[in-house]
Amino acid sequence: MKIIRSTSVILLIIFLAIKGYGNDAHELWLKKQPAKSVVISSNNKSVIVNNAIEALKNGWQGENNARLKLRIVKDKAINNDGFKLDNNQIKANTPSGILYGVYELLRRQQTGENTNSILSNPSYQNRILNHWDNLDGSVERGYAGNSIFWRGEKDLAVTANDLELWKQYAIANASIGINGSAINNVNASPKMLSSAVLQRVKSIADVLRPFGIKTYLSVNFASPAVLGGLKTSDPLNADVIKWWKAKADEIYKLVPDFGGFLVKANSEGEPGPQDFGRNHADGANMMADILKPYGGIVMWRAFVYSPSNKDRALQAYLEFMPFDGKFRDNVIIQVKNGPIDFQPREPFSALFGAMKKTSVMPEFQITQEYLGHSNQLAFLAPMWEETLNSDTYQNGEGSTVAKVTNGSIYNQKYTAIAGVANIGLDSNWCGYNFAQANWYAYGRLAWNDKLKSSQIADEWLKLTFKSEKENADNWTVGFLEPVKKMMLESREAVVNYSMPLGLHHIFAAHHHYGPGPWWAPKNARPDWTPPYYHQADSTGLGFNRTKTGSNAVSQYHEPLTSQLNNAATTPEIYLLWFHHLSWDYKTKSGRKLWDELCYSYDKGVNQVRDFQKTWDKIENYVDSTSFVEMQKLLKHQAFDAKVYSDACVMYFQQFSKRPIPFELERPVYN
Ligand code: GCU
Known part of the structure; x- marks a missing residue:
């Protein structure tokens, strides 16, 4: 960053010499080209830019001995991680922007698309994978082998294999624009925050950072009591606040760019503020205040339901709407695409667009929990495209789920999107070959929510x-x-x-x-x-979710309420959902x-x-x-x-x- 700032134009001359290169077992979509020895005339020291150059070495498709002249230009008009490809120039505002520009260039070369006059800005600032990985190495709803991050609480030493695997993972993510990883299960063990485990978190973060990826942790709300030995985890208790503050200090000493916390609270038996007579805002804001000085965010999940409600589909809306406007600006409410739970098809969650004074982010599931695990072909981009393009009508016609979450309609300080990863130790990473396409698709849509499947x-x-x-x-x-x-x-x-x-x-x-x-x-x-x-x-x-039934239709904005209330005007794909x-x-x-x-x-x-x-x-x-x-x-x-x-x-x-x-x-x- 510093280097790019200090000189607005950096000339890179890259000499490409051709050597052979073999496939490796973990190869993903970006094919390595014959390796090149590269001489770079640049004083740029940013590790991210160095990795961009490395990616060019590995992936550039030039004629034999072709000379690539590439200028890297700082352009403040480009948003955060965006870039511009123009006449042998990559313009960006940040090192990550250059990295993404390089990958765009390489992808376009390999797919035979035009590589000139391309301007690209990400739809969401934070494009995050959620790994449901447990400390013991198992992966909740994972169908691609054990965790790439964890092997057990007694086996925290980092090996050379770990480092190489995490690096390949980071490259794959960077190549599709993913810039965040929450590296443990939302059903979080309090032990994740122990000092011993945090050392491994640091090692992971150190490998991901040079590829522009921030590390996040899922945290267990009862950690102060269970791990810290306090009498309570009440978010308004002074000792509890002190405990979280000390924990945040410890984390940021190890991981200075730590992204923040992901929290599943008062859901499916997980602890939360309601256990202490407090509410979601009390819980989320307490953490948000602590993370704020560091620039961290809190992703607070809205996946809540209980047997007492006559219709599970109603509950997230009922529980969260009263707190619209009550959350800090570094809290983002993370909402699953549908009101129930990652079904093969659901209408969009009514919370999208309805929370007008709160940041909201969509959560998709890349792992195929409900769509055939890794035994069945299911390319999920059409499902996510369907959700992102659904019109909520919350701010007039055209208020799609994408637009009410990506900051183009509501004033959100932070925008984000999450995908529950389908990645494991399997030799092809994802359980079956075509499942890689879902990881790929998630990254591409997180970068550009207008892309077509x-x-x-x-x-x-x-x-x-x-x-x-x-x-x-x-x-x-x-x-x-x-x-x-x-x-x-x-x-x-x-x-x-x-x-x-x-x-x-x-x-x-x-x-x-x-x-x-x-x-x-x-x-x-x-x-x-x-x-x-x-x-x-x-x-x-x-x-029956019409007005004569659970009345879930009333959680949607008109004209949807009326349309969905009537079977004749309900899209047939949702017929038995509502009637x-x-x-x-x-x-x-x-x-x-x-x-x-x-x-x-x-x-x-x-x-x-x-x-x-x-x-x-x-x-x-x-x-x-x-x-x-x-x-x-x-x-x-x-x-x-x-x-x-x-x-x-x-x-x-x-x-x-x-x-x-x-x-x-x-x-x-x-
Ligand atoms: C589903 C899934 C659980 C998961 C939960 C969640 O219910 O089956 O394994 O913990 O979603 O998203 O929190």
């Missing part, structure tokens, strides 16, 4: 699979187009064979893989049982609800069968390991999709007492 899929496929040997036209027609189509359809296929038409949370209990619409043991919490959500009975199906409808209700296709439901399930299964056909045709375009892996995955998915579909259709048939339409496949499992 089709463009993201296009980029990722080119970066990951494009072979120089292949004739470009053949590759586009034979591989790119059909595989892109498959990716773009894949999330909708999961919706269709698991919970179409607005159905939700009818999963097998606990592990959330496969169907369980029947699961309702006598003593189970009702809001943890699928019948609570689907409400199937002899009269029909669906959750309990008769089995004979006439849907838009002209079919009765029961038939439409059967058709939807059948369609989902057939979509996966088609994916199998698509994939079998592309064998010549990918290496045999990738080919076989995906072939196996799709076979597994087709099998499980049929199980899902049959189980749900036969279960609901007990209530509908209607035949499965004759032209559809018969169930094969019972």
